[in-house]
Amino acid sequence: MAEQQERMPVMADVARLAGVSHQTVSRVLNDHPNVRAETRERVLAAIGELGYRRNSSARALVTRRTGVIGVVAFATTHYGPARTLTGIEHAARAAGYFVSVVTLNEVTRSEVREAMEHLARQAVEGYVVIAPKRAVIEAMPEWAGGAPVVAVEGGEAPDLPVVCVDQRGGAHQATRHLLDLGHRTVAHIAGPRDWLEAEERVAGWRRALEEAGAPAAEPRYGDWRPRSGYEIGRAMAAEGALPSAVFVANDQMALGVLRALAERGLRVPEDVGVVGFDDVPEAEFYSPPLTTVAQDFTEVGERAIRVLVDLLGGGGAAGPPAREVVHAHMVVRSSCGAVRR
């Protein structure tokens, strides 16, 4: 491959070698009809011989399509977002798109705005934004400058297509499961207040308690990280504010809670039943193995791309924005014990 360094071959070089016009080469590359089979072969052979690769910039310039999808991601070191991102990337690639990623340090209006502007400079055709805070969701269409946007975990965004997990249903199931085990009520350690996912989980928990006529203490709010679960768990135990069951808004915080309980000599599930949310791969090996709610993050990513690609292809003037809800299901392990009557 010594000639590669000299000058990349262009379409005209292929055309010359194949004895056709450059337009015919273009037709072959774009699968146009009306190219004789024998001509196509010749062109393909020339392409192979020269190691020709079409110049994407020139193509994008004239077609006005870059084939790039911009992804604004957040908290990618966490299992859920990371899986979602992977799902997005795979689906996008399968659909023939490139994926350009920006990861946020925090979800603030200015960071999201900056991220989308960065992507706009690259002329992305559309956006997938994983930014589960209300303040951000609302401002996104404006920043997109006319390009389609799909919000992942966007709650009930007013006029934005959304793909999300049924957080509320999952939280409801988890709480219900604990109530069914005979617990009089269930405490809740929630995610941060301004997070849509946290709000939804609170709502699902509250509804399950209401349906059962169980008293609902005010939830405690953590920050998703294990430490916050640990500290809240410790505080609750110290205050004697610990009921016999706790629904924790994610597995990481649940791990912190387990640790706090262990330090105080409380046994799980005998003294306190604990349920988490997310089903991270580690959850099965916590002490004790954690009952939790599993989400199909890959599915979320794939659906997000499906919605976006539809929007990109079909023009998108078809009724109200899509809203895809992915089901969540419980995974029962030993942290909530057996049924007590």
Place this chain on the structure above:
Amino acid sequence: MAEQQERMPVMADVARLAGVSHQTVSRVLNDHPNVRAETRERVLAAIGELGYRRNSSARALVTRRTGVIGVVAFATTHYGPARTLTGIEHAARAAGYFVSVVTLNEVTRSEVREAMEHLARQAVEGYVVIAPKRAVIEAMPEWAGGAPVVAVEGGEAPDLPVVCVDQRGGAHQATRHLLDLGHRTVAHIAGPRDWLEAEERVAGWRRALEEAGAPAAEPRYGDWRPRSGYEIGRAMAAEGALPSAVFVANDQMALGVLRALAERGLRVPEDVGVVGFDDVPEAEFYSPPLTTVAQDFTEVGERAIRVLVDLLGGGGAAGPPAREVVHAHMVVRSSCGAVRR
């Protein structure tokens, strides 16, 4: 912003509004000297008024630079790779580059090759590849088609710039720490055989044992996942092959080991001392809190971009390929106990 839908403004529109030639607009945008301050102001004002944004494809076509760095990532649901990816993205963006990502399902030659080809279609200027297997590292320069490649966690790649963590040193520290606590020897649960990082950690462990004149049993090989740690831990305990201390090649497997020991009624650290590797955020809250080796993944990502950007800018014909080694340091918690004499 109603006019956006009609037709995106181009440089000529800005020029007309500002009363200059399009070339002057281009000069302003590219920070050329020799533009009168007052003219620059007028152009900037026109840009603002029209909401003009330069067409990246046209620019790329003529400059022959897309400003895109291709990243081949793997195992992004794990803490380390995810952090590295984030570091790469941030550093690239700060350096004015876009980041296009492909995530691999598995690290095989064909997958890596396909990923790099996908990125080549987008005309990336260079690659950062997180693909810590020897078979893959070797073939990468060929696939890059002349574009610079930086390998992350690439061990000692023959003629490829590499950025990696001092795995061997970290493993050595961990093993040494256990020996210093008075353990006669230290068992090792390693990562998969074909992973460079796993090999390095084995090497560091082995060297520490040799230096201390301690007997080294053959390591057991896991797959990085908690389950494999769990199963190996169980097997070792059942066989009575468990010494008083174990160095586990990552925190996830260590979690599995802790679980296996707990199930058998063995106490950590009293009966068995355990040390992990990675310092995932959860490690502090395992039962017991895990002593482990912390790696600065963000630093790795940043350095990888620094090396690549140097290569992209400076031509790169400056001596042997770069080799950046990031330090690893121990984080002592309670899983290995206090010094016993």
Place this chain on the structure above:
DNA sequence: GCTCCGAATGTTAGCGCTAACAATGGTCTG
């Protein structure tokens, strides 16, 4: 045989931008 048609191919004209060169006008120097 002549027209007409459609398949196959070629020719031309940009897409929006930057690089290279050209032109202008003012300042400095001797």
Place this chain on the structure above:
DNA sequence: CAGACCATTGTTAGCGCTAACATTCGGAGC
């Protein structure tokens, strides 16, 4: 004050590709 020089701006020519139109040619229809 001529000539040189420099800062500033304009003009022109592509980058490599696709879309639109033009051309060629063989066969069908009358």
